[in-house]
Amino acid sequence: MLKATVPTSSELTGNFSTSSIAGEGNPNATGGPPGTVNYTTFPGGQIPTSKIDANMVALIKTYPAANANPANTGGYNYVQAETFNQNNL
Numbered sequence: 001m002l003k004a005t006v007p008t009s010s011e012l013t014g015n016f017s018t019s020s021i022a023g024e025g026n027p028n029a030t031g032g033p034p035g036t037v038n039y040t041t042f043p044g045g046q047i048p049t050s051k052i053d054a055n056m057v058a059l060i061k062t063y064p065a066a067n068a069n070p071a072n073t074g075g076y077n078y079v080q081a082e083t084f085n086q087n088n089l
Contacts, residue, residue, distance in 0.1 A: 003076035006063045014047035021045070025070025025077045 008023040039045060066077040073079050 002080045002082050004078045006078045017045035025075040
């Protein structure tokens with residue numbers, strides 16, 4: 001089973017509020033909780049669309065969409081069943 005943390009749909013539009021980040025689940029690449037944005041620079045965690053790089057938006061859309069509730073998957077918001085062919089001869 002492949003489990004990962006991917007951006008939420010609201011994060012794709014610049015919404016990095018506490019509730020949006022909670023949708024990522026708990027673990028990140030180091031096993032710790034996700035980071036937060038600077039709320040002094042971006043009040044409420046909302047990054048204006050004028051500050052979002054179009055190239056980064058195109059890149060981030062190559063990630064799969066979140067499809068799982070982190071509360072049910074050990075903290076991950078993306079889960080995919082993996083099938084591996086094995087030669088057992």
